[in-house]
Structures are given as C-alpha cells and as structure tokens.
Amino acid sequence: xxxxxxxxxxxxxxxxxxxxxxxxxxxxxxxxxxxxxxxxxxxxxxxxxxxxxxxxxxxxxxxxxxxxxxxxxxxxxxxxxxxxxxxxxxxxxxxxxxxxxxxxxxxxxxxxxxxxxxxxxxxxxxxxxxxxxxxxxxxxxxxxxxxxxxxxxxxxxxxxxxxxxxxxxxxxxxxxxxxxxxxxxxxxxxxxxxxxxxxxxxxxxxxxxxxxxxxxxxxxxxxxxxxxxxxxxxxxxxxxxxxxxxxxxxxxxxxxxxxxxxxxxxxxxxxxxxxxxxxxxxxxxxxxxxxxxxxxxxxxxxxxxxxxxxxxxxxxxxxxxxxxxxxxxxxx
Amino acid sequence: xxxxxxxxxxxxxxxxxxxxxxxxxxxxxxxxxxxxxxxxxxxxxxxxxxxxxxxxxxxxxxxxxxxxxxxxxxxxxxxxxxxxxxxxxxxxxxxxxxxxxxxxxxxxxxxxxxxxxxxxxxxxxxxxxxxxxxxxxxxxxxxxxxxxxxxxxxxxxxxxxxxxxxxxxxxxxxxxxxxxxxxxxxxxxxxxxxxxxxxxxxxxxxxxxxxxxxxxxxxxxxxxxxxxxxxxxxxxxxxxxxxxxxxxxxxxxxxxxxxxxxxxxxxxxxxxxxxxxxxxxxxxxxxxxxxxxxxxxxxxxxxxxxxxxxxxxxxxxxxxxxxxxxxxxxxxxxxxxxxxxxxxxxxxxxxxxxxxxxxxxxxxxxxxxxxxxxxxxxxxxxxxxxxxxxxxxxxxxxxxxxxxxxxxxxxxxxxxxxxxxxxxxxxxxxxxxxxxxxxxxxxxxxxxxxxxxxxxxxxxxxxxxxxxxxxxxxxxxxxxxxxxxxxxxxxxxxxxxxxxxxxxxxxxxxxxxxxxxxxxxxxx
Numbered sequence: 001x002x003x004x005x006x007x008x009x010x011x012x013x014x015x016x017x018x019x020x021x022x023x024x025x026x027x028x029x030x031x032x033x034x035x036x037x038x039x040x041x042x043x044x045x046x047x048x049x050x051x052x053x054x055x056x057x058x059x060x061x062x063x064x065x066x067x068x069x070x071x072x073x074x075x076x077x078x079x080x081x082x083x084x085x086x087x088x089x090x091x092x093x094x095x096x097x098x099x100x101x102x103x104x105x106x107x108x109x110x111x112x113x114x115x116x117x118x119x120x121x122x123x124x125x126x127x128x129x130x131x132x133x134x135x136x137x138x139x140x141x142x143x144x145x146x147x148x149x150x151x152x153x154x155x156x157x158x159x160x161x162x163x164x165x166x167x168x169x170x171x172x173x174x175x176x177x178x179x180x181x182x183x184x185x186x187x188x189x190x191x192x193x194x195x196x197x198x199x200x201x202x203x204x205x206x207x208x209x210x211x212x213x214x215x216x217x218x219x220x221x222x223x224x225x226x227x228x229x230x231x232x233x234x235x236x237x238x239x240x241x242x243x244x245x246x247x248x249x250x251x252x253x254x255x256x257x258x259x260x261x262x263x264x265x266x267x268x269x270x271x272x273x274x275x276x277x278x279x280x281x282x283x284x285x286x287x288x289x290x291x292x293x294x295x296x297x298x299x300x301x302x303x304x305x306x307x308x309x310x311x312x313x314x315x316x317x318x319x320x321x322x323x324x325x326x327x328x329x330x331x332x
Numbered sequence: 333x334x335x336x337x338x339x340x341x342x343x344x345x346x347x348x349x350x351x352x353x354x355x356x357x358x359x360x361x362x363x364x365x366x367x368x369x370x371x372x373x374x375x376x377x378x379x380x381x382x383x384x385x386x387x388x389x390x391x392x393x394x395x396x397x398x399x400x401x402x403x404x405x406x407x408x409x410x411x412x413x414x415x416x417x418x419x420x421x422x423x424x425x426x427x428x429x430x431x432x433x434x435x436x437x438x439x440x441x442x443x444x445x446x447x448x449x450x451x452x453x454x455x456x457x458x459x460x461x462x463x464x465x466x467x468x469x470x471x472x473x474x475x476x477x478x479x480x481x482x483x484x485x486x487x488x489x490x491x492x493x494x495x496x497x498x499x500x501x502x503x504x505x506x507x508x509x510x511x512x513x514x515x516x517x518x519x520x521x522x523x524x525x526x527x528x529x530x531x532x533x534x535x536x537x538x539x540x541x542x543x544x545x546x547x548x549x550x551x552x553x554x555x556x557x558x559x560x561x562x563x564x565x566x567x568x569x570x571x572x573x574x575x576x577x578x579x580x581x582x583x584x585x586x587x588x589x590x591x592x593x594x595x596x597x598x599x600x601x602x603x604x605x606x607x608x609x610x611x612x613x614x615x616x617x618x619x620x621x622x623x624x625x626x627x628x629x630x631x632x633x634x635x636x637x638x639x640x641x642x643x644x645x646x647x648x649x650x651x652x653x654x655x656x657x658x659x660x661x662x663x664x665x666x667x668x669x670x671x672x673x674x675x676x677x678x679x680x681x682x683x684x685x686x687x688x689x690x691x692x693x694x695x696x697x698x699x700x701x702x703x704x705x706x707x708x709x710x711x712x713x714x715x716x717x718x719x720x721x722x723x724x725x726x727x728x729x730x731x732x733x734x735x736x737x738x739x740x741x742x743x744x745x746x747x748x749x750x751x752x753x754x755x756x757x758x759x760x761x762x763x764x765x766x767x768x769x770x771x772x773x774x775x776x777x778x779x780x781x782x783x784x785x786x787x788x789x790x791x792x793x794x795x796x797x798x799x800x801x802x803x804x805x806x807x808x809x810x811x812x813x814x815x816x817x818x819x820x821x822x823x824x825x826x827x828x829x830x831x832x833x834x835x836x837x838x839x840x841x842x843x844x845x846x847x848x849x850x851x852x853x854x855x856x
Contacts, residue, residue, distance in 0.1 A: 199447050200451060212402075214422070
C-alpha cells in the first residue's frame with residue numbers, strides 16, 4: 001500500500017537482508033587475495049592448509065551460531081571439542097576403518113544427545129545458559145583429561161584423508177577439506193532457514209513469548225539447538241584429531257576454541273540477543289579468524305602483537321556494522 | 333448434544349447451557365499475594381458474540397490468558413464444547429479450537445510473514461482468503477514482520493487465527509489499532525462467524541462496538557462476575573447480560589459496581605482543607621500541544637505548585653507515552669514542555685531530574701536496586717552529584733533517616749529492598765525523591781497492587797507534599813482515588829484530553845464514562 005519497503009523488488013531486499021553475509025565473504029576474499037601477494041607461492045598447498053586448519057573453528061562456530069540464534073550461548077562447546085578429540089584419539093588408534101567410522105558416528109550422536117540434555121536442564125531449571133554451560137565446560141574438560149591424561153592416541157589414515165586431503169595429514173588435495181567444510185555447514189544452514197524446526201529456532205530466539213503464543217514448543221527447540229551445537233563440536237573434535245593425528249586434552253585448547261567460536265559468531269552477523277543471522281556468514285568469519293595469524297606472520301608482525309590486531313579487527317568490523325545499521329535506520 | 337451431559341453433570345447447571353461452546357466455572361488465579369481472578373463463570377453459546385467487560389484490573393486479561401493456555405488457572409474448570417479441558421501451553425488451546433488474537437501481535441518479529449505462517453502450520457489458501465477479506469491480498473508475504481505497521485500485523489494475526497478454523501475466536505482489543513473501515517471488516521467477519529454457528533469473545537473498551545455487535549456480556553469486577561443487575565434492567569442469569577436489554581451507561585455502571593468505600597471519604601475533607609485553590613501556585617509544569625507520533629495528539633495542560641492534577645485513562649490511551657515525555661525518557665515529536673515557565677528539552681531522565689521533575693514509575697522494581705539496602709536506594713539521587721560519589725556521606729544520613737520516619741517504612745528487611753512488601757517498596761521509591769528533592773512529582777499508578785493502609789499513607793503523603801508547594805501529576809487506574817487526593821482531573825482517550833473535571837465532584841461513573849470517550853448523560 002503506502003509503505004515503500006513493501007514495494008521493494010525481491011532481489012534488492014534479499015541483498016539488503018543478507019548484506020552482512022556478503023560483506024564478510026568479500027572481506028574473506030580480500031584477505032585471501034592479500035595473503036597471496038604476501039607470500040612467495042600461493043597454490044593448492046596453501047588452500048588445503050587454510051581449509052583444513054579452519055575446519056574445527058568453522059564447525060564450532062556454526063554450532064555456536066545455531067545456539068545463539070535460538071537465544072542461548074554455549075561456553076562448553078570447546079570442552080566438547082576436547083572430549084570428542086580425546087575419545088576419538090584414544091579409541092580410534094590402530095583400529096580398522098569400519099570401527100573408526102562407527103566411533104565417529106557414535107561420537108557425533110552421543111555429544112548431540114549430551115548437549116541436548118544440557119539444553120533441557122537449562123530450560124527446566126531456569127538457570128542462565130552461560131552459567132550452566134560454564135559448569136559443564138569444566139566437567140567435560142575434566143572428563144577429557146581423565147580419558148587421555150597426556151597428548152597421544154591416533155586415528156585411521158582414511159579419517160585423516162577425509163578432513164585433510166592426505167593420509168599423512170601433510171599436503172594433499174584441497175577438495176576433501178573444502179567439501180567437509182561446506183557440506184555439513186550448508187546442510188545445517190539450509191535446514192535452519194527452510195525446515196519448520198529450523199525456523200522455530202529463529203522464532204524462539206527472536207521472541208520467546210510470541211513463539212509460545214504461536215503454539216511452538218520453546219523448550220524442545222532450545223534442546224534441539226544445543227543438540228546441533230554438540231554434534232558440531234563432535235565434528236570439530238574429529239577434525240582436530242585428523243589434522244594433528246593425536247588427541248590433546250589441554251584445557252586451554254578448549255577454552256580458546258570456545259572464545260573463538262563466539263568471536264566468529266559475533267563477526268558473522270549473528271545477534272547475541274538471538275533470532276537474527278545467517279550461518280554462511282559465520283563460516284566466512286571463522287576462516288578469517290584462522291587465516292589472520294598466517295597473514296600477520298607473513299607481514300612480519302610479532303606474534304605477541306598479533307592478538308592485539310585481531311582484537312582491533314573484531315572491534316572495527318563490529319563498529320562498521322553498527323554504523324551501517326544506524327545509517328540505514330536513519331534513512332528509513 | 334448428548335456428549336455434553338457428562339461433563340456438566342456435577343457442575344452448576346445454570347452456567348452451562350446446552351449450546352455452550354466455551355465455558356468457565358469458578359476459574360481463579362493469583363499472582364503471589366495478588367488475586368487476579370477469585371471466581372469467574374462465563375458461558376459462550378454456539379453462534380454468539382460474547383463481550384468480556386470490566387474496568388482496568390478487573391481480571392479480563394488474566395481470563396484471556398487462561399482461556400488461551402498462556403497461564404493455568406489455580407482453581408476452576410474450563411469447558412470446551414462441554415468437555416473439561418486442561419491447557420498446559422497455548423498450543424493446547426489452539427488444538428481445542430480456541431484461537432486468540434492478543435493485544436500485542438504474536439508474530440515473530442525477525443521472520444517473514446510467510447515463515448511465521450509456516451511455523452503455525454496455516455493452510456495458505458484459507459489464509460489468502462482471509463487476507464483478501466481484509467483487503468490485504470496484495471501484501472507481500474516475504475516482508476519481515478517488524479517492518480510492517482501495527483494495524484497490518486493485527487489483521488494478519490486475525491487472519492491467521494481465522495485460518496485455523498477455530499470454534500471460538502478470542503479477540504483482545506482487536507480494533508484498538510485499526511481504522512474505522514478495517515474495524516468494519518472485522519465486524520463483518522464476526523457476523524459471518526456467528527452465522528456459521530461459531531462463537532467469538534470480544535474484549536474492547538469501545539462500548540459502542542459492543543452495543544452493535546455483541547449478543548451477551550460477561551462483566552468482571554475485582555476478579556469476579558458482577559452479580560447484581562444494574563438498576564432498571566430486566567433480570568438476567570448470574571454473570572451474564574443480554575446486550576439488547578441495556579445501554580452503554582448501564583454497562584459502565586455494571587463495571588463499576590457498588591459505591592466506593594466510605595472509609596476513604598473522610599480523608600478528602602481533611603486533606604482537601606489546605607486552602608489551595610487552582611490559582612494558588614505558579615505553573616510548575618506546563619505542556620503545550622504535545623504530540624508524540626500517533627499516540628498523543630495535541631495534549632495541553634498545566635500543573636501548578638501546590639496542586640495535585642489527576643489523570644484518568646483506560647489502558648493504552650497514551651498515558652504511558654505522556655509520562656515518558658515528561659520524565660525525559662522520550663522526546664515529543666511536536667509541542668513544548670515548560671518547567672517553571674521556561675521551555676525545556678529533556679535529552680534523558682537525568683535532565684528532567686535536574687530540573688526538579690521526578691518520576692515514580694508504574695513498575696516500582698524498575699526504579700529500585702532490588703539487591704541493595706533501603707538506605708542505599710533512598711540515597712540514590714545524591715550519588716548523581718560527583719562530590720558525593722560512591723557512598724552515603726555522614727551529612728546525608730539524617731535526611732535518609734528522616735524520609736524513613738516520615739514514610740513509616742518498615743525497615744525490618746531493610747538490607748535488601750526486594751524483600752520488602754510492595755507497599756514498602758513503593759514508599760522507598762517515593763522516599764527517594766523526598767531525600768533528593770524535587771518540584772514536580774510524576775506518579776504513575778503509585779497504588780497499584782498495594783494494601784489499603786499503605787494506600788492511605790501514600791494519599792496523605794501526596795496531600796502533604798502538595799501543601800508544601802509541590803506540583804503533582806497523578807495517573808491512577810483506581811478511579812476512587814481521584815476525588816480523595818486530586819484537585820482537578822483530566823481524562824485521556826485515544827491520545828487526546830477529552831475531559832476536565834473538578835476532582836471533588838467527579839464520580840467513578842462520570843470519569844469512566846468520559847474515559848470511554850462517551851458524552852456525559854444529561855442527568856449525571
């Protein structure tokens with residue numbers, strides 16, 4: 001009728017709504033381009049290296065994003081990564097590929113169930129997500145140490161090939177890691193946007209009250225979001241064992257991974273208040289966070305200063321985002 | 333309808349007539365110590381448009397929440413088509429064929445309309461048919477909900493409810509945001525609904541609409557059915573009122589019920605005897621043609637020093653916005669505010685407080701630091717001045733203690749304010765400004781949910797403050813308070829001031845009539 005926004009052509013609106021996602025992919029492209037000029041050779045080796053090293057954080061960030069979209073936040077994802085990593089390394093070592101595949105499937109399903117239980121406890125107890133998952137993060141980290149007290153273990157060569165493109169974990173084809181990055185993330189992202197249960201996650205994150213009044217099961221949706229987070233953390237742990245060839249139970253690995261997943265989610269345009277955001281953006285920002293380090297090293301920046309620059313980048317991108325949103329609001 | 337007999341056998345037969353599609357018997361609900369519904373019977377027959385009426389706080393919205401499955405009743409039973417039902421979640425009510433359109437549209441703001449409808453499992457062909465009914469067939473369903481104007485959302489929400497093909501439509505203030513012709517389409521829908529043998533329950537403040545469209549009314553007062561018929565009407569069953577037999581003024585009378593309690597009458601004479609007429613003080617706060625989007629229109633009035641100006645309105649008539657503007661929370665889109673004769677422009681509540689305009693907000697927990705002590709809460713305004721940062725200076729302690737004495741605050745649980753009773757909390761909110769100092773006090777419904785003794789304390793305090801030269805603007809949902817504490821009273825309806833009355837002569841009936849936007853009867 002009178003509202004001009006209603007008259008906007010469909011294409012333009014899609015572009016505006018997903019503007020942030022396009023923006024971070026452009027940023028990733030620009031960074032890759034820049035990186036290729038910084039180092040003497042940029043070829044399949046570098047692409048393989050970047051994509052396989054990004055895998056754990058990409059999985060973890062997508063899992064975190066789903067939980068944040070549904071209105072929660074999970075500080076235990078890094079610890080679940082640890083748990084998955086050490087269980088895989090401990091039990092897969094020296095096993096034939098069939099057993100290894102079975103362990104992988106059981107791990108993914110098991111951690112999904114475990115984290116769904118965490119989500120259920122959160123909805124039932126009314127204790128804030130951040131408190132419950134902080135507590136569980138210590139439990140899972142402790143469990144990981146108990147299973148594998150010191151770095152060790154291993155996995156099947158097929159497993160290593162799947163996530164790294166080579167059975168030794170060195171060099172190899174870039175396609176397996178790229179596909180392993182894109183396929184699970186695309187499945188989750190499209191499910192979240194198209195399936196009714198996926199939309200329900202957006203709904204409860206956007207307005208819990210309206211979702212309930214619309215007849216949706218808010219509690220179940222919350223648990224589902226945590227289940228997906230758990231499954232993605234299990235995948236991240238599997239990727240870690242494939243890349244490094246061992247299990248590493250150190251607490252700091254898990255807690256760093258958690259923090260980076262939250263950073264990727266925020267940079268990826270997911271509102272921490274829930275209900276808004278595109279998972280594809282998170283894939284890009286997770287890769288950005290991973291390649292930042294080699295870029296800074298290639299530039300000759302002291303690795304002690306690298307973190308400062310990483311922090312400034314996060315703050316800077318978020319401020320630009322805020323500014324764009326403000327200007328758009330003014331204009332309308 | 334034989335299956336109904338089973339569910340009804342052990343209940344009051346008067347209530348559940350054979351064709352009753354939706355009925356409640358003895359439904360009760362309390363929120364902590366506050367009783368929202370003490371016992372409500374309602375019976376909506378097949379093919380009937382039923383009005384649910386009552387003044388603010390009578391329990392209408394609680395009843396709607398129970399019928400919609402948002403909340404569960406403490407006692408009593410809800411019957412659908414004669415069968416007792418238990419709603420644990422809104423989804424249960426929808427399954428039983430009760431579709432509700434709430435005052436705030438229950439659509440997810442960050443999803444498109446199409447996605448919302450998908451989530452609610454709506455039959456799209458039916459929905460499109462209802463959208464066309466409201467002339468919304470050109471609406472782009474890929475628009476985000478939060479980009480749409482409120483009236484469109486309400487119609488989409490109604491279309492969604494209708495597309496669920498429910499037996500009963502529950503409409504809470506459906507027409508409030510709609511234009512006249514949109515309202516007309518809603519009534520057309522209701523007529524069609526009725527013709528198909530289905531029912532609807534309508535909650536509205538617009539009595540004219542009830543007269544036009546409704547068949548029966550259930551009137552609530554203080555959480556119960558109004559039991560006695562108003563004078564001059566023919567007898568009717570308990571809790572029910574055939575609309576054809578009454579006029580609008582009788583509905584107002586029925587909502588009001590018995591005359592206000594005489595205990596409080598005496599206070600007015602003592603309090604009113606302070607000798608301050610309208611012209612006694614200078615204008616402390618003046619509002620000239622203030623407009624705020626479509627919510628407030630050209631509102632003008634003056635509060636003088638030493639005067640208590642009452643404000644009366646039904647829910648959602650713009651009073652919240654008016655207080656937001658006066659307390660510096662928002663800026664008016666047009667018009668001007670004068671404090672002590674000088675124009676002001678508040679950028680934040682801080683500016684308003686500095687000019688001596690202070691607010692006692694409707695939600696007292698909003699104003700308090702719940703985990704801090706009474707003393708800390710009272711001394712809060714003093715912390716704003718930099719040189720007195722961080723703790724209560726010794727020199728100020730007497731002022732804080734004086735406020736505690738003056739207000740008779742029960743300080744047995746003084747270490748944490750959230751452990752105080754509601755009345756004591758309200759006293760702390762008011763006492764804060766006694767400590768901090770002010771010239772104009774804005775009170776938004778300060779006595780809501782407070783026991784009678786504290787209410788009287790607060791009335792006395794307000795009169796005393798006015799006698800000492802303060803200007804007070806008092807919005808209250810309890811109309812009986814107006815003649816007790818106020819000097820003048822303004823009535824707001826639809827964002828405009830529609831009436832001004834002398835508070836001493838105002839009655840609940842005259843105020844409520846004006847608040848509904850009705851003209852006074854010549855006799856009254």
